[in-house]
Amino acid sequence: MHRQIMLSSTYRMSSRGNAKALAADPTNQLFWRYNMRRLSAEEIRDSVLAVNGALNRKKMFGPSVFTIIPREILHGQSQPGANWGNSSPTERNRRSIYVHVKRSLVVPMFESFDAPDLDNSCPVRFTTTQPTQSLALLNSVFSQREAGIFAEFLKKQAGNDTVAQVTLALKRSLQRPPTDTEVQRGVSLIAAFQSQDKANADAALKSFCLLALNLNEFLYVD
Amino acid sequence: MTQPNIQNSSFCGRTRREFLWETGAGFTGLALSGLLDSDFLSRQAVAADGKTKFVNPLAPKDPHFDPKATSVIFLYMYGGPSHIDTFDYKPAMKGMDGKTIDVKTFGRGGRKAKGRIVETPWNFKQHGDCGQWVSDLFPNFATCVDDVAFLHSMTADSPIHGSAMLMMNSGKIVSGSPCLGSWVNYGLGTQNENLPGFVVMLDPRGGPISGAKNWSAGYMPASFQATIMRSQGSPILNLKRPDGISDSMQRRLLDALRAYNNEHQVRRVDNSDLAARIASYELAYKMQSSAPEATDLASETKETQAAYGLDRKESSYFGRQCLMARRLVERGVRFIQVYSGGNHNDANWDAHGDLKRNHDIHALETDKPIAGLIKDLKQRGLFEKTMIVWGGEFGRQPTAEYAKGTGRDHNSYGFTMWMAGGGIRGGVSVGKTDELGSAAVEDRFHVRNLHATVLNQMGLDPNRLSYFFNGLDQKLVGVEGAEPIRQIMA
Numbered sequence: 001m002h003r004q005i006m007l008s009s010t011y012r013m014s015s016r017g018n019a020k021a022l023a024a025d026p027t028n029q030l031f032w033r034y035n036m037r038r039l040s041a042e043e044i045r046d047s048v049l050a051v052n053g054a055l056n057r058k059k060m061f062g063p064s065v066f067t068i069i070p071r072e073i074l075h076g077q078s079q080p081g082a083n084w085g086n087s088s089p090t091e092r093n094r095r096s097i098y099v100h101v102k103r104s105l106v107v108p109m110f111e112s113f114d115a116p117d118l119d120n121s122c123p124v125r126f127t128t129t130q131p132t133q134s135l136a137l138l139n140s141v142f143s144q145r146e147a148g149i150f151a152e153f154l155k156k157q158a159g160n161d162t163v164a165q166v167t168l169a170l171k172r173s174l175q176r177p178p179t180d181t182e183v184q185r186g187v188s189l190i191a192a193f194q195s196q197d198k199a200n201a202d203a204a205l206k207s208f209c210l211l212a213l214n215l216n217e218f219l220y221v222d
Numbered sequence: 223m224t225q226p227n228i229q230n231s232s233f234c235g236r237t238r239r240e241f242l243w244e245t246g247a248g249f250t251g252l253a254l255s256g257l258l259d260s261d262f263l264s265r266q267a268v269a270a271d272g273k274t275k276f277v278n279p280l281a282p283k284d285p286h287f288d289p290k291a292t293s294v295i296f297l298y299m300y301g302g303p304s305h306i307d308t309f310d311y312k313p314a315m316k317g318m319d320g321k322t323i324d325v326k327t328f329g330r331g332g333r334k335a336k337g338r339i340v341e342t343p344w345n346f347k348q349h350g351d352c353g354q355w356v357s358d359l360f361p362n363f364a365t366c367v368d369d370v371a372f373l374h375s376m377t378a379d380s381p382i383h384g385s386a387m388l389m390m391n392s393g394k395i396v397s398g399s400p401c402l403g404s405w406v407n408y409g410l411g412t413q414n415e416n417l418p419g420f421v422v423m424l425d426p427r428g429g430p431i432s433g434a435k436n437w438s439a440g441y442m443p444a445s446f447q448a449t450i451m452r453s454q455g456s457p458i459l460n461l462k463r464p465d466g467i468s469d470s471m472q473r474r475l476l477d478a479l480r481a482y483n484n485e486h487q488v489r490r491v492d493n494s495d496l497a498a499r500i501a502s503y504e505l506a507y508k509m510q511s512s513a514p515e516a517t518d519l520a521s522e523t524k525e526t527q528a529a530y531g532l533d534r535k536e537s538s539y540f541g542r543q544c545l546m547a548r549r550l551v552e553r554g555v556r557f558i559q560v561y562s563g564g565n566h567n568d569a570n571w572d573a574h575g576d577l578k579r580n581h582d583i584h585a586l587e588t589d590k591p592i593a594g595l596i597k598d599l600k601q602r603g604l605f606e607k608t609m610i611v612w613g614g615e616f617g618r619q620p621t622a623e624y625a626k627g628t629g630r631d632h633n634s635y636g637f638t639m640w641m642a643g644g645g646i647r648g649g650v651s652v653g654k655t656d657e658l659g660s661a662a663v664e665d666r667f668h669v670r671n672l673h674a675t676v677l678n679q680m681g682l683d684p685n686r687l688s689y690f691f692n693g694l695d696q697k698l699v700g701v702e703g704a705e706p707i708r709q710i711m712a
Contacts, residue, residue, distance in 0.1 A: 015490075016489070016490075017490070017491075017492040017493075022492055036490065036493050036495075038495060070459060072450065072452060072459055073434075073450070073459065075424060075428060075429060075450075076424060076429035076433045076434050076450060077428065077429050077433045078428055078429055078430055078431045078432075078433060078564065078565055078566060079428065079565065079566065080428050080429070080565075103397065103435065104397070104432055104433040104434050104435045105433060105434065106434065108459060111444060111447070112444060113444075114443070114444055117398055117438060117439070117440055117441060119396070119397045119398025119435075119440070120398045120440070120441050120691075120692070126443040126444065127495065128443045128444050128445050129495060129498040129499050129502050130444065130445050130502060131502050131503075131505040131506040131509055132444075132449070132459075132460070132506075133499075133502065134499075134502045134503045134505070134506035135458075135459075135460040135461060135506045135509070135510075136459075136460050138460075138472075138503075138506065139460040139461070139462065139463060139464055140459075140460045144464050181485075182482065182485075185478060185481060185482065186478075189474065189475070189478045192474060193471055193474065193475075196470065196474070197468055197470050197471035197474065198468075199466075199471060203466055203467075207467065207471065207475055210475065211475055211478060211479050211482075214479055214503075215479070215482055215483065215486070216482075216483045216486050216487070216496050216499055216500070217482070217483075217486045219499070220493075220495070220496065222490075
């Protein structure tokens with residue numbers, strides 16, 4: 001049945017809109033196009049790790065892993081830190097499906113990106129847009145760490161040439177070759193971080209990596 | 223407005239409002255305008271330029287009727303403060319200390335038919351014009367009784383912390399339902415988009431049993447969840463710009479991000495999620511400075527800080543939180559919950575061991591700050607619009623839990639809470655427990671009546687405010703509904 005659905009022309013349609021269809025069926029009840037969607041909470045985390053090369057794809061199955069939950073969130077527990085273990089970095093980089101589920105202690109990023117409340121069955125997830133998501137993707141320890149790992153990855157794969165680094169970063173994040181404009185914008189940004197904001201080269205590249213992991217095109221699937 | 227009970231909605235049987243959340247509080251095409259409320263539309267400002275104003279699911283909504291209060295501060299005495307030792311004076315217990323009597327109780331120790339009386343170790347005196355009895359635990363708060371309505375006949379369904387906490391916070395003894403603050407924000411939206419609409423502040427010793435379940439939005443979208451705010455350091459998770467990134471660098475990054483996002487959006491202009499997300503970065507940027515401003519207590523005068531007990535070590539932590547709560551109210555935050563007590567046992571009001579030691583500690587931490595808060599709200603003209611609720615998940619038993627010692631077990635058969643401000647009458651006392659305080663006997667109220675009162679004062683009809691989930695128009699007060707406690711309304 002999966003094959004039948006996935007090979008149908010309906011399933012394979014693009015999500016591009018057109019004025020006529022939008023006027024006739026704005027909510028796509030009749031599936032004249034594929035619904036554009038945002039990545040789910042777990043997909044966002046997995047995608048970040050896939051893009052910067054950290055994702056541990058090799059290990060499947062086995063016991064759950066514990067991601068790092070900030071101390072201020074653990075503080076909400078009556079026994080802060082109780083029953084939330086410490087996994088090694090390799091273990092922690094496994095897919096989100098392996099993250100331990102504890103109803104009263106949800107990984108903040110998952111919660112922010114509409115992972116469902118674990119007390120109820122959830123037929124369809126909400127897709128909210130709220131500033132806590134942006135704050136998480138910009139400022140969280142997770143994002144900062146993964147942006148740094150991304151920068152190291154780029155330096156290893158693309159050497160020290162900024163054009164090559166930016167091109168590779170966007171290629172991995174957007175899953176398509178970037179345009180010249182997009183590359184140039186990134187290169188100029190990195191230069192400006194250094195000349196105007198007095199950041200060193202590493203910090204500048206890391207900030208560009210952070211940007212690449214915040215792009216709408218990274219979060220939304222056509 | 224509440225959700226209408228629509229049977230003919232076109233999206234998986236859900237209401238229109240849920241559909242809007244599904245699409246990220248936006249809409250997929252202008253042709254939808256025929257389906258939407260005009261007040262909703264007037265709040266939209268979609269433009270393809272990417273500088274779209276953020277469409278906030280917490281945008282202000284009209285209440286059902288004129289509200290008395292616009293904000294709630296819930297001072298949560300976690301662990302269950304003993305009513306018998308605080309506000310419910312029981313002269314009949316005098317001289318009975320140590321006597322074993324027949325009295326039905328139900329606590330964590332199970333159901334008992336008799337017990338050994340523990341007389342209160344504190345003195346009670348009458349205060350104010352209303353003559354409310356208050357124990358020596360609260361010398362400062364005692365001076366405020368003429369502004370307060372006491373509920374002496376509260377009852378709840380469970381004498382166990384986890385389920386009792388969930389009931390007091392969400393109306394159900396099992397987890398998964400939205401909390402009081404979520405309901406308030408769902409019904410009214412928030413007045414200040416730069417701050418969360420539902421704030422929780424925790425005790426330094428830890429959170430309450432069940433943790434985040436006590437401030438969860440349950441089956442409502444994550445927008446209605448509480449935000450934990452700290453009273454020291456960076457107030458909200460991820461609010462602080464990381465070390466090594468200057469404001470100008472972040473600004474430059476955000477501008478570049480918007481440039482990329484604008485290009486992406488040009489060929490996907492019908493997806494308003496994209497515009498909303500672009501706008502949410504601007505809001506996040508603003509929050510980085512507006513939220514810390516709200517929590518910056520250095521700008522408060524020395525007198526004010528002292529009035530909240532900041533000058534004394536024991537009361538300074540809770541005092542800071544109360545002062546922050548006042549500031550948040552001034553800035554339009556709808557619902558603020560401050561926990562006194564955390565973790566387990568004597569780290570909170572759960573006095574199973576040494577009753578005197580336990581309550582002396584927690585009263586010392588909270589008495590001055592609470593009095594300071596009430597007086598400060600009054601002098602700033604905020605008291606009428608701010609509803610304060612005080613209490614825990616249950617009270618305590620008149621009899622000892624163990625063969626030896628003064629510790630009291632939990633008691634949900636009858637306990638005391640109080641309310642003040644927000645159109646609540648001052649200097650009144652309603653309901654009664656029996657002569658020992660073992661159970662409410664007159665004018666018995668349930669937690670859902672308290673919840674109904676909170677919603678009512680905020681201008682929401684508790685029996686009308688509903689959220690469709692799981693085939694039911696869910697209400698905070700349950701399908702049976704509940705009446706607000708009208709005796710305490712001005």
